[in-house]
Amino acid sequence: MTLGSNGISIERWTRSSRLALGGVAIAFALFAIAPMALGAGAIDRLTALFIYVILAAMWNALAGFGGLVSVGQQVFFGLGAYFTIRLADAGLNPFLSLFAAALITGAISLPLSFVMLRLKGGEFAIGMWVISALTHMLVNLDRLIQGETGTSLISLNIYDSGTRRVMIYWLSLVSMAALLGMLFALLRSRVGAAIQAIRDNEDAATSLGVRVLATKRLLFVLAAFGIAVAGALWLATATTFQPKTYFSVQWTAYMIFMVLVGGIGKFEGAILGAVLFFVIETFFGAMGVWYLIGLGATAVLFSLFLPLGLWGEIERRFDLRLLPVGYRVKLPGPAKIQWNQ
Amino acid sequence: MIDTLIQGVLLGGYYAGIACGLSFMFFVMRIINLAHGSLAVAAAYGLWLLASTFGISPFVGLLIILPVMAVAGWILQLYLLERSARGGALLPILTTFGLAIVIDNLMFEQFGADTRSLAPFIGSLSYDSWELPGSIYVGKLAVMTMATAIALLGGLQFFLSRFALGRAIRATAEDPDTAGLVGIDARTANALAAAIAMVTVGIAGAFLGMRATFDPYSGGPQLLFAFEAAVIGGAGSLWGTLIGGIVLGLAQSLGAQVHPQGFLIGGHAVFLAVLFARLFLTGLPFLGKGGFSRTGLAKIRAAIRSTL
Numbered sequence: 001m002t003l004g005s006n007g008i009s010i011e012r013w014t015r016s017s018r019l020a021l022g023g024v025a026i027a028f029a030l031f032a033i034a035p036m037a038l039g040a041g042a043i044d045r046l047t048a049l050f051i052y053v054i055l056a057a058m059w060n061a062l063a064g065f066g067g068l069v070s071v072g073q074q075v076f077f078g079l080g081a082y083f084t085i086r087l088a089d090a091g092l093n094p095f096l097s098l099f100a101a102a103l104i105t106g107a108i109s110l111p112l113s114f115v116m117l118r119l120k121g122g123e124f125a126i127g128m129w130v131i132s133a134l135t136h137m138l139v140n141l142d143r144l145i146q147g148e149t150g151t152s153l154i155s156l157n158i159y160d161s162g163t164r165r166v167m168i169y170w171l172s173l174v175s176m177a178a179l180l181g182m183l184f185a186l187l188r189s190r191v192g193a194a195i196q197a198i199r200d201n202e203d204a205a206t207s208l209g210v211r212v213l214a215t216k217r218l219l220f221v222l223a224a225f226g227i228a229v230a231g232a233l234w235l236a237t238a239t240t241f242q243p244k245t246y247f248s249v250q251w252t253a254y255m256i257f258m259v260l261v262g263g264i265g266k267f268e269g270a271i272l273g274a275v276l277f278f279v280i281e282t283f284f285g286a287m288g289v290w291y292l293i294g295l296g297a298t299a300v301l302f303s304l305f306l307p308l309g310l311w312g313e314i315e316r317r318f319d320l321r322l323l324p325v326g327y328r329v330k331l332p333g334p335a336k337i338q339w340n341q
Numbered sequence: 342m343i344d345t346l347i348q349g350v351l352l353g354g355y356y357a358g359i360a361c362g363l364s365f366m367f368f369v370m371r372i373i374n375l376a377h378g379s380l381a382v383a384a385a386y387g388l389w390l391l392a393s394t395f396g397i398s399p400f401v402g403l404l405i406i407l408p409v410m411a412v413a414g415w416i417l418q419l420y421l422l423e424r425s426a427r428g429g430a431l432l433p434i435l436t437t438f439g440l441a442i443v444i445d446n447l448m449f450e451q452f453g454a455d456t457r458s459l460a461p462f463i464g465s466l467s468y469d470s471w472e473l474p475g476s477i478y479v480g481k482l483a484v485m486t487m488a489t490a491i492a493l494l495g496g497l498q499f500f501l502s503r504f505a506l507g508r509a510i511r512a513t514a515e516d517p518d519t520a521g522l523v524g525i526d527a528r529t530a531n532a533l534a535a536a537i538a539m540v541t542v543g544i545a546g547a548f549l550g551m552r553a554t555f556d557p558y559s560g561g562p563q564l565l566f567a568f569e570a571a572v573i574g575g576a577g578s579l580w581g582t583l584i585g586g587i588v589l590g591l592a593q594s595l596g597a598q599v600h601p602q603g604f605l606i607g608g609h610a611v612f613l614a615v616l617f618a619r620l621f622l623t624g625l626p627f628l629g630k631g632g633f634s635r636t637g638l639a640k641i642r643a644a645i646r647s648t649l
Contacts, residue, residue, distance in 0.1 A: 069431045071375065071438055115613075118620045122373030125434050126568045127616070133565060134609035137602055249561060253442055256435055289450045296442030303436040304421065307428040 012327050020322035031173050035166045043169050047237055049278045050172040051230045052258065054179055056270040056277070058226035059255035061183055064265035065195045066219035067202060069121070071252050072128025073227050075135050078246035079105040080228030081235035082139050085153060089144055094155045095167065098236060102228040109224030113217045129249065136247035150242035153235055168236045175233060179226045180271075186222070187267060187325035191215060196326060199265055257295050260302045263309030267323050272311050344477050349594030350587050351479065353570075354487030355552060357586030359545035359563060360570035361494055362538035364582050367571070369514040369534040371430070372422055375437040377542065377567055379444040379560030384410055384546030385459065386448055386555075392462040399459045399547055407543045414539030418532045441560060448557035459550035467551060486548045490586070493541055494579045500537075510534050569612040575619070588615075 035043055055077075063069045083101030088094045112131070119127045140147050156164060186192055194215050197205035206212050235241055254277065262273020284291045302309060314320055363377050374380075384406055391402040425436040460467035463482075470478040501507040512520040513530040521527055549555055549563065566589065574585025589608050596607020 063431065067431065069434045071434075115617060115620065119616075121371075121430050122367070122375075122434050123572075126373060126375070126564065129561075130565055130569065130609055130612060133562075134606065134613070137606045137609070140602060141600075253438070256438060260435060260439075289446045292446040293443055293450070296439045296446065299439035300421070300436055300443065303425050303428070303432050303439065307425075307432055 010327050012324050014321055014324070017321050017324050024323070028173070028177055032170070035169055040162075040165060043165055044237065045278075045282070047169045047172045047233070049274065050169075050176040051233050051237075052254070052274040052278055053176050053271055054172075054226055054230040054233075055251070055255050056258035056262065056274040057180055057183055057267075058223040058230070059252075060259045060262075060264065060266075060270035061219050061226075062223040064259060064270070065187070065199050066216045066223075067199060068117075068216060068220065069125045070128040071125050071249065071256075072130070072132035073223065073255060074247050074249060074251040075128065075132035076105050076109065076224045076227040077231035077234070077251050078132070078136065078139065078243065079108065080231030081241050081246045082142075082145070082243075083228075084232045084235050085151060085241050086142075086144065088153055088155045094153055094236070095171065098171070098232040099229070101232050102225055105228035105231075106221055106225030109221050110217075112224075113220045117213060117216055117220065132247055132249075136243055139243050139247070145241070145243060148242060148244050150240055150244075152240045156236065156239060168233065171236070172233050175229050179229065183222070184267065184323065184325065186218075191218065192325060195219065253292075253295065253299075257299050259309070260299050261309055263311030263313075263315075264307070266309065266311045266315065267325050269309050269311035273309065276310075343475070345594050345598055346591065347473075347477060347479060348483070349591035351483035351487050351590070352594060353583070353587030353590030354483070354490040355545070355548055355586070356566050356570040356589050357574075357583040358486065358490040358493060358541070358548060360567040360574070360582050360586055361490070361497065361579060362541035362545065363564075363567045364571040364574070365497065365541070365579075366535060366538045369510055370418075370422065370426070370531055372426065372433045372437075373568070374417075374422075374538075375434060375564060376441040376444060376560070377437075378563030378565075379441040379448075380410070380413070380539065381542045381546035381549055381563050382555050382557070382560045383444055383448060384543040385550035386452060386457070388459055388547055388550055389457050389462075392459060399462055399551060403543065403547055406547075407540050410539040410543035411536040414536040414542075415532045417539070418535035419528070422535070423528065423531065441564075445558055445560055452557060454556060456554040456556045457550070458554040459547070460552075463551055482552055486552065489544065489548070490583065493544065494583055497537070497541075498579045506530075506533065566608070569608060572612060573615045 031046070034046065038046070059070075059073060062073070080098075080101050083104045084094070084097045087097035087100050092100065116124060116127055116131070139145055145151055159167065187195060194205065194210040197208065197210050198212055198215060202212060231246060235246075258273035258277045259270050260273070261276055262271065263269025280295075281291075284294065287294075306313060308316065359378075359381060363374065366377075367373055387406045387409065388399045388402045391397040391405065392399055397405075421436055421440065422433050425432040466482050466485075469481040471481065471484070472478055501511055509520070509525045509530045510533060512523070512525055513527045513534075517527040520530070545563075545567075549559070570585040570589045571582055572585065573588045574581035574583070588611060592611035593604045593608040596603030596605075596610070600606070
């Protein structure tokens with residue numbers, strides 16, 4: 001699109017981003033047919049990767065775009081798994097239960113947002129942790145769960161293990177694609193412009209008439225739903241439900257690590273962070289406590305020295321946009337100035 | 342019943358003690374330190390190490406641990422919090438969260454999963470009690486914890502209002518730029534405030550270790566208790582923190598009477614109830630502005646009056 005005769009143009013898609021979109025489509029196609037060639041272990045690992053990408057993208061949507069840092073997102077992870085157990089116990093098909101559970105969790109997050117979104121900064125962050133701790137206790141009260149002993153998603157046993165593994169793999173792949181697609185479409189829509197305005201400067205956005213609270217609420221509910229999908233899928237792969245492992249703050253630690261390292265507030269950053277986390281876990285996960293110390297230390301170092309994350313740095317240095325959610329201004333001549341990312 | 346109430350109030354003394362550093366740092370720097378609980382547990386481990394290897398009583402051990410905590414607070418502020426605060430208000434949350442993970446897991450690496458306690462090193466103090474009329478027993482340690490919390494809060498209040506350094510910290514909290522105009526170095530004032538906060542964290546860690554057991558991952562729950570007490574107490578004054586601690590202690594003690602898991606549920610529930618009431622009755626954020634200054638308290642009183 002060219003404005004006037006001065007040669008200034010506004011562009012969204014660049015050649016590299018068109019290529020990237022093509023690459024994404026090919027990657028999805030390859031992932032979809034991958035189970036035919038892969039062994040059971042590899043399929044399980046890739047399923048975990050898809051779940052990590054969902055977690056990172058959803059935490060990024062909330063913190064990177066909505067400016068809402070939460071250390072209690074494990075509440076939605078745990079609830080997604082818990083409601084799956086509950087619904088499956090009531091006789092619903094286990095695979096249907098996964099998504100019904102995520103919908104219920106998303107619905108619960110709506111009234112919750114009316115209280116929690118009134119909190120700011122660190123208040124919101126720890127307030128969500130309190131919500132998670134309380135929910136964990138309440139879930140423990142349910143006799144079906146048997147306290148910390150936990151229970152299993154027994155009804156999955158009607159499928160033989162091979163079918164089950166591939167089903168969960170495909171469900172995770174489709175869920176990841178759908179959630180990423182939803183987020184991408186949302187960020188490129190009119191609401192997306194509001195979201196990015198809030199990310200850049202909340203007060204300025206308010207003065208322009210952006211409905212800050214409603215926009216944040218949308219992100220809060222989307223993140224709750226997405227993380228609940230991830231929790232339900234994790235339950236499907238692990239089959240056992242112990243409240244302690246699902247309502248653990250560890251999940252939020254992973255989300256924060258992925259987003260901080262990948263690039264907070266960047267659509268591609270969360271995906272990159274999830275892939276890096278996946279690789280690091282594959283190689284160092286067996287180191288146990290030193291692995292966790294390393295994750296924490298890396299998060300601290302990134303927040304101190306590289307707050308834009310790896311993708312932020314790549315964007316800045318190479319002027320690269322793969323999956324553009326904003327527009328940018330292109331001036332004629334060699335100098336390139338961008339205002340919006 | 343009366344027994345439960347008394348125990349609840351005294352438990353509140355511990356919560357007030359651990360909350361005062363958290364709300365003090367929030368008041369001065371607008372930062373909630375997510376490593377707060379982990380640092381208290383680290384102080385408890387320090388005391389345990391001194392007691393178990395050198396036979397140093399935890400009370401004497403504090404003479405070593407508290408200066409270490411003060412230095413840690415100073416370094417924390419100058420090299421971590423100040424730097425990350427430059428990247429926006431959200432980064433310090435992430436930095437301190439990462440720090441908490443590092444501290445917790447380092448302690449796990451060093452001390453293992455066993456729970457520890459300082460109780461074996463304080464003689465009979467851990468179980469001594471006074472008998473009140475009506476055969477109610479109050480633990481000497483619990484009374485001491487409460488007395489320490491009151492002394493800590495009173496001392497902090499006195500320091501902030503009567504000493505030049507205290508006034509410098511308050512001025513920085515109110516408006517760092519204007520404070521700079523009258524010759525107050527905001528960096529030093531903030532670092533000093535962080536050092537003071539960490540000293541209170543060290544004391545809270547000592548009482549945590551003496552009154553109960555702790556393990557490497559006890560920091561998270563302690564952070565939540567401190568946060569809840571600070572929220573319930575509101576943005577009034579340091580004394581609000583004491584009231585917040587007592588309300589939390591009471592809610593937990595009463596909750597424990599109702600159900601085995603009621604201890605934690607009661608505490609979290611009263612926190613949410615207070616939050617809910619405050620948000621919808623007065624529209625005030627809980628820690629918000631105002632902090633520990635008298636004007637802050639007056640503002641809140643006025644706001645409450647205008648809504649009632």
